[in-house]
Amino acid sequence: MMAMDEAVRQPGAAPVVLRLDRLRKEYRPGLPVLKDITLDFDKSGVTAIIGPSGTGKSTLIRCVNRLVDPTSGSIWFEGADIAQVRGSALRAVRRRIGMVFQEYNLVERLTVMENILTGRLGYVPLWRAYLRRFAEQDIARAFELLESVGLGADFANRRADKLSGGQRQRVGIARAIMQSPALVLADEPTSSLDPKTSVEIMELLADISAKQSIPVIVNIHNVELAKRYARRIVGMTGGNVVYDGKPDGLTAQHLSEIYGGEEWQ
Amino acid sequence: MTTRGDPKIWLRFTPAERIGRSMVYIIAAIAVVWSARTIEIIPEFLYDAPQQTADLFQRMWPFDIKYWPFVWKTLVETFHIATLGTILAIMMALPLAFLAARNFTSNAMLRWTAQFIFVSSRSVNSLIWALLFVAIFGPGAVAGVLSIAVRSIGFVGKLFGEALEEAQAGPIEALTATGASKPAILIKGYWPQTEPAFWSIALLRWDINIRESAVLGLVGAGGIGVALDAALNNLYWDQVGLILATIxxxxxxxxxxxxxxRSRII
Amino acid sequence: MTASAAPNAPSNMAAAAFPPNWPKRFAWAALTIYAVYAISVLDIDFERIVRGMDNARRLFARMFPPNLQADKLALIRDGMIESIQIAILATFVGVALSMPIGLAAARNLSPVGLAWAARGLIAILRSFHPVIVAILFVKAVGFGVLAGILALVVSTIGFVSKLFAEVVEEISAKQVEAVRATGAGFGHVLMFGVFPQVMARFVGLAVYQLDSNLRNSTMVGIVGGGGIGAPLFTAYQRFDYDVVLTILLIIIGIIMLMEVVSSRVRQIFQ
Structure with missing residues (x-):
């Protein structure tokens, strides 16, 4: 049932950055949304998780940085099981994982610059954060990122609520990268955008992933985009992984298994 | 602000914004320091405050139940004062609100007059209004009703006027285009749009007025405050306790x- | 409580097709009947109003012209300054305390137990009119400004923290989640995820409360809480209505000035 691509999972091919081991999540007891998911993610490129809505893609991604607490199973990240960590240990883990959201989730009343610098909050004492006294190298890096996500320094002092959707998502990506993460999660980053902007955002994610060699796990509804930009595709349905392999291996048959009768375009 | 050439400099606010905010902070700080330094607080009074407070509560309990019939009577009066006062205020405030609303009244002088009435009404506390009305009508509930009413005009009028100004022009223009008369526009155009706001404002003010009318009796304007005033003057704290519990x-x-x-109508 | 309970019918029905709405008509009728009943119970009659008009004429005759004697003005100035100081201190202390209490009362940020405790505290602080609270504080800490300040601190907390909690409950959880996802601690999340969303409204509440405290600080003096209330009440009891008028005009003037200032401050923090 599960189409495995050995090239992806070959030991030693690339070190594993994230390993999910029998990860299970039940919002209501007895009704698992994730049914003992086991997956390894290696250190490079974009991995796309596809599947119909309500199938646990978002829950899966949110379990990784523990915005959602898994019911059982383990999450191995940077040499430790983080499935149960709390408090400062959890915050330390989250600092190492950037996240890009479907609705950008920028703090609307803050400027672009403040939103990007939010990525450094885990490293900055409270009073400095309050006075907006971020380290010079942080600010310099934020400007670089602003450039590299295609916005430019003029945007620094614009308020987030004045931006278009595509611009906001660019800021959202810059914020995630600002954390200098070991892993970036993107939860439906293109679902609120028009088709053209969606392509641009996926291209940006793939580009940054390659240039900064940060692995990106992206939930995405749009199979075409997934095939075009991901190096590996994980197909989920009903809380199970039903496909895991290269985009070329994804056949119409797989898709109908993933999406059932549902329209997937 | 920032330029491409010197990317390290990044400030949260423009200089003008900074100055504005700093000014507010500085003035606020000066005001607080000035107030704190010139106000005289007698420390001796503070030392026995805990004792006095404990004493206060000891004297309040047990309540003087024999006082209840009078408390009940004044309580009912309080309820009438608050409710009648609110009704009266609404009757006076509604026409004024239409006068104050920019989209309904084009004459600036009329609008300004209505605004002036609102501000005067709100600036003077209901207790002070009560003083005036007691001087005019003598002690009793009449003064209470009027002071509640006059104090509430500004509140109801201002908020309802704002609600009117937020009314969408579309339906009103449509009515005007049909050649509807001004009263018809008012009832079919403005009222349906502002009715939820109206009830919410009326309820809010009624709620406030119940509290306010409880103290009017302190200056002789009727209600449960009369019972409170009597108990306080006699230092019957067990009666005071009963009244406070009732309130x-x-x-x-x-x-x-x-x-x-509110949850049902809004 | 029947009267104000009027319409539980949909309010946009007039726009629909104007069908007669019987519950609503019934409510209006009940309201009218209640008003007539209450007027009769309260002994409000025409004769009394007429007599009152006569008194009013005499009252206004004694009020005008306002008393502008130097000694009276000096007294009024001192009382007014004291009232302003009471208002400023009460606002400062009350608003400072309202921030943590309001956050604690916000059910989306605070643990359930703490939220209910904070809500209970706010409900108690809100139940009494500032003048009644002032009476209790006068008993506890003696006559003077301190009692007035404490009374207004109580009402400030009751108002500001209640509304602040509501504002905090309305914030977008997504923005907060995003800041939390960066690994920021609770304080940082508050500062970057929560405060930016609520600060403008909080400043608005604080400024509004300063207005409101200024109004109330003119009253606490009536029960011994300091400020302009005491001279006002004395002048009133002595029938010095010209002094009363002077004081009232000054109060109105200062409060109007405050409204201008507060709208400016709100703009700055927009």
Missing amino acids: LAVVVITEIVTSSI
């Missing part, structure tokens, strides 16, 4: 009633 109960009930009505 507390009424306030809680009012809050429950208004919030349940």
